[in-house]
Amino acid sequence: MKDFLKEMKIIVNRFRDLSLYSIGTLVTNGIGGIFWLYMASLLGTEGYGEISYLISIGIMAGTISLAGMSNLLIIYGAKNIKIQSTVFLIGLISSGIVASIVFFVVDNNITISLYIIGYVIFTLVTAELIGQKLFSKYSKVIIIQKIMLVIFSIVLYHLIGLQGIMLGIAISFLFFIAIMYKTFKQVKIDFPILKSKYKFSINSFLLDISNAFNGSLDKIIIAPILGFSLLGNYQLGLQFIGLLYLIPGMLFAYALSHDASGNSTKLVKKMIVVISIIFAMLSIILSPIFLPIVFPQFTEAIVVIQIMSVSIVPSAIASTYISKYLGSENSKIVIVGSGLYLLTQIISIIVLGNMYGLNGVALSVVISSLVHVVYFIIIDKLYYKS
Template sequence: MDKKWNNLKNKFLNFQGISTIGGTDIIGTLISSVFWLYLPLVLSSKNYGEIHYVLSIAGIGFIISLVGTRDVISVFTSKSINLNSTLYLLSLVFGTIAILILTFVFQIHSIVILMGYVINDLALGYILGKKFYKKYFVYVLSQKTLTLILGISFYFIFGYEGILYGLTLSFLPFSIIIFREIKNTKIDFNLLISHKEFVTNNYVLSVIGALRSHMDKIIIAPLLGFVILGNYALAMQVFAILMLVSNVVFKYALPHDAQGITNSKIKNLTILFSIVIAILGIFISPILIPLVFPNFIPAVDAIQIISVAVIPATVGQMLVSKFLGNEKSREVLAARIISLSLMILGIFIFGPIFELQGLALAYLLSSSCQAAFLLVYSKKKFNKIN
């Protein structure tokens, strides 16, 4: 009787956890989507591209300075390995250095948004690792709401560059968690050294992942111009919306995989759902984009191609959760290196020939190869896909 009750209780808690993360991310994505999809209505494709260019530079600087990635913090927190304050301190120091260097090199003062990214990632790793789902709800929705309010307000007050300062301020609530953890927990470099392989591998794979997410925009701007970059950025914004459910499940699954709870059924259902989402993206985008964003009609073909990438990207995420949960990050690192290499190569080969459609093809190719690589190694490491 007790065993049945415990199983029922665990199922309820699992449902409550994923439903809270899912509900939060759905509402949060809707709020941020209102913001990011409002901007193309008031900005030219050129200015929209310029904003994403700055965000990409900040994104690379952020991940290079982030010693403790969200996934590492989540895994260590769920396993009660007391390394948060050590990783927080190092990340904040390196983040400050990165801001100074990037400001000097690019003469972009709004690059301070980099620190907002650092604080956000560190705090969310702790919240998810502790399974504080109610706090996740409060903090994430606060940040998304501030993004909408401050981003639009600062645009009308200071112009389109003011948007970036509004985004920076939206991350301030997360600083409460960071400084509380640094104050209340011991900094232990010896413990960090004993886990250096896992931390290092995750750091490198996060840098590779960030390069894949941001390097494309940095290359596209001088190669094809800000107008094409603006259309590509809109296509990637749509892709982020299509990946919402997959991202929710990944955030939920990682700390559970770290504790040996595989959640295979949820992962398999997520992959099936991604197929439905991809089909919807292909058929709905040619109808909605011309109606809502008449200045971004060239993005339609790219959105259709990138919609297909939702499937391999989802498969890849489910496998990444399994690998990282078992502290096996080398395979994930190798997969992301392959993905980054193919992405950059694809931009230079397909971009000048097919322009926007070529960029989307490059993204689809890199996502597919990353998923295929992880799939092969998952069978070798675990004998089955969980």
């Protein structure tokens, strides 16, 4: 009887954690999604493409600064290894260096530099909270950040234009340096403990870099080759797909923290796949009905959204494998998969983009997602067979 009650308590606690995490993620991504859709209607295809281009530069530079340290905080935080202050210090130094370089390279643009530093701070703070399974605090932090982002970005956009959006996002990130400061006071800096994790750190860095390239390099390639207008339509399609992937993505992050602790996540992973199938079907059916009404400037994005919706399912399936391998510290497999995804996407964008324009670029997302998940399926069979 005691064992039964203990097992029930574990199930209830996990459900509570998932609920807290879910609420925070759904609310913030919902706010963010609506905000960017609003900005799309305000900026038009050209402006929306340009801001997407600038943010992509910031994300790539921020990810280089992070050097894979966010995954370190999640994985080793879940194992109660005190590396937070050490990681924070390295993150602050590296982001300052990278931000300074970007400032001189990108037309002395201070807003991108501030974005990079803020991005690193906020990413590390939220990674710490996830690793320690402080889902209630995590939810509060990301909701506050998103509200600040909306307020500051809209106000500053009307004051100084596109750069105001970048500055508003940066301010919403930088606000949470206070949490980082509190951790510095509680956890001592210990470089030797981080040194012992250098192999995973390198793999995690390569993984983060490949993921950042997967999410940003496409926009940096599209802008100079096909223009900001096409990029704007493409980005709107990605924005819709991002909204559809809210729940599967949320469940992935939850599964990762529990895979790292050795807890079973089979049910959660099944939910990821089923929900992604339902959302993909709804997107294909409903996008031609609602998009012309809400975004008459982006009618070209209708087919784009329908094409990209297909990618939700293979991406969701791939995330279940990624969670398993990262949780077991077997990140090399994930890195190779991300590299394969990136290579496939770059080739597809260049070839199909020049052949079929916007629809060809959208198709590149589907092709790279399929290649990604097929790789994981093959590797999983070989890995466990051996």
